[in-house]
Amino acid sequence: MSDLIVLRDAIRRFVSERDWDQFHSPKNLAAALAVEAAELLEPFQWLTEEQSRTLPPQEMEAVRRELADVLIYLVQLADKLNVDLLEAAYAKISENAMKYPVGKAKGSSKKYTDL
Amino acid sequence: MSDLIVLRDAIRRFVSERDWDQFHSPKNLAAALAVEAAELLEPFQWLTEEQSRTLPPQEMEAVRRELADVLIYLVQLADKLNVDLLEAAYAKISENAMKYPVGKAKGSSKKYTDL
Amino acid sequence: MSDLIVLRDAIRRFVSERDWDQFHSPKNLAAALAVEAAELLEPFQWLTEEQSRTLPPQEMEAVRRELADVLIYLVQLADKLNVDLLEAAYAKISENAMKYPVGKAKGSSKKYTDL
Amino acid sequence: MSDLIVLRDAIRRFVSERDWDQFHSPKNLAAALAVEAAELLEPFQWLTEEQSRTLPPQEMEAVRRELADVLIYLVQLADKLNVDLLEAAYAKISENAMKYPVGKAKGSSKKYTDL
Numbered sequence: 257m258s259d260l261i262v263l264r265d266a267i268r269r270f271v272s273e274r275d276w277d278q279f280h281s282p283k284n285l286a287a288a289l290a291v292e293a294a295e296l297l298e299p300f301q302w303l304t305e306e307q308s309r310t311l312p313p314q315e316m317e318a319v320r321r322e323l324a325d326v327l328i329y330l331v332q333l334a335d336k337l338n339v340d341l342l343e344a345a346y347a348k349i350s351e352n353a354m355k356y357p358v359g360k361a362k363g364s365s366k367k368y369t370d371l
Numbered sequence: 372m373s374d375l376i377v378l379r380d381a382i383r384r385f386v387s388e389r390d391w392d393q394f395h396s397p398k399n400l401a402a403a404l405a406v407e408a409a410e411l412l413e414p415f416q417w418l419t420e421e422q423s424r425t426l427p428p429q430e431m432e433a434v435r436r437e438l439a440d441v442l443i444y445l446v447q448l449a450d451k452l453n454v455d456l457l458e459a460a461y462a463k464i465s466e467n468a469m470k471y472p473v474g475k476a477k478g479s480s481k482k483y484t485d486l
Numbered sequence: 487m488s489d490l491i492v493l494r495d496a497i498r499r500f501v502s503e504r505d506w507d508q509f510h511s512p513k514n515l516a517a518a519l520a521v522e523a524a525e526l527l528e529p530f531q532w533l534t535e536e537q538s539r540t541l542p543p544q545e546m547e548a549v550r551r552e553l554a555d556v557l558i559y560l561v562q563l564a565d566k567l568n569v570d571l572l573e574a575a576y577a578k579i580s581e582n583a584m585k586y587p588v589g590k591a592k593g594s595s596k597k598y599t600d601l
Numbered sequence: 602m603s604d605l606i607v608l609r610d611a612i613r614r615f616v617s618e619r620d621w622d623q624f625h626s627p628k629n630l631a632a633a634l635a636v637e638a639a640e641l642l643e644p645f646q647w648l649t650e651e652q653s654r655t656l657p658p659q660e661m662e663a664v665r666r667e668l669a670d671v672l673i674y675l676v677q678l679a680d681k682l683n684v685d686l687l688e689a690a691y692a693k694i695s696e697n698a699m700k701y702p703v704g705k706a707k708g709s710s711k712k713y714t715d716l
Binding site: 258259260263266267270273274275276278281282283284286287289290292293294296297300301303304305306308309311316319320321323324325326327328330331333334336337339341342344345346347348349351352353356358361362363 | 373374375378381382385388389390391393396397398399401402404405407408409411412415416418419420421423424426431434435436438439440441442443445446448449451452454456457459460461462463464466467468471473476477478
Binding site for chain 4: 582
């Protein structure tokens with residue numbers, strides 16, 4: 257069984273034991289995900305790109321927790337919407353591969369936008 | 372091998388072929404992740420919670436793509452920071468289980484904050 | 487003189503006294519603004535729309551501070567990019583008025599998107 | 602009368618003519634604000650800090666519109682919550698001035714966090 261399905265089931269149990277499902281509409285989960293993703297950006301916002309590669313241990317630990325929060329809400333939101341995350345990710349990579357062919361996209365900083 | 376590691380390797384190949392690694396500092400990836408998470412919130416922002424449970428097919432397809440984008444950036448950011456996402460997620464669930472014991476947290480809308 | 491120009495000048499002084507201008511590239515300010523806007527969303531994320539209309543005093547105070555942070559970063563980012571915020575806002579309202587004519591947009595929840 | 606109050610009144614008229622007030626709970630406005638702030642970050646995400654200082658004219662025009670959107674939602678959210686934005690901003694600057702005294706904060710990249 258997929259790792260993300262096993263994780264999904266662990267999260268389902270956690271939520272169900274606390275009777276929190278009532279708060280977990282897709283709308284609310286999408287908001288929570290956006291909030292966590294922004295919290296993950298926060299420790300990087302004043303760093304140079306170079307500094308962002310080597311966080312001090314304490315901040316690294318906080319970032320690790322925020323990464324986990326994003327994954328947990330992402331799995332929950334996908335669960336509510338019946339989306340297979342892995343399948344969706346591979347489909348998106350295929351789509352991107354056609355949108356940004358190696359020949360045109362190579363090394364271009366315009367990449368995701370004006371190609 | 373873990374599904375997320377296989378996905379990570381597919382993303383690594385995609386990025387390497389396009390020579391895009393130069394843009395992918397943790398700072399930039401964290402910004403991209405926050406942007407994608409907000410795009411995922413966008414289709415829900417004016418809906419009621421109830422409406423958010425049943426999106427029309429076209430919006431559902433867009434949401435599926437945004438979910439994929441969030442996962443892809445999340446995997447890339449974790450890769451740059453050498454974080455095992457699954458391990459981090461299970462550690463966070465354990466932490467949350469202690470922070471929000473079933474007896475106190477059950478059904479409380481205050482949940483993630485004031486408990 | 488415009489209120490926002492007076493505010494801009496007060497912020498300029500604050501930043502200059504601390505020699506923080508070196509951190510305030512448009513990129514960094516845009517990231518900080520996104521982070522603050524997400525922090526402003528956080529207290530609302532698990533509330534019903536109805537509950538969000540009447541926050542308890544303590545949360546109201548926190549929200550007031552986050553509103554201030556968003557305005558402060560917005561004014562700074564506009565300053566760096568030489569954008570007159572008020573002028574831009576009125577131009578956008580005019581644009582929206584043409585995009586969403588009263589006759590078509592009235593009461594429609596599709597408003598900002600599919601009209 | 603304050604510029605932001607005049608702007609608030611223009612937005613009130615725009616919203617009232619379209620009967621959109623029903624969608625504008627503080628929760629929804631806070632979500633819309635976070636979405637717009639992330640859209641404002643998007644054009645900067647792959648740029649270097651240096652590049653972010655001089656956007657090409659077409660992107661500059663898009664950024665100007667996003668700055669306007671953020672201000673418009675910010676004014677609406679403050680309106681719903683009966684917050685005087687200017688007053689809140691000056692109060693926050695005073696608070697920050699005490700939290701980050703010039704002597705300690707000058708030139709420190711740790712500024713908003715560990716001081």
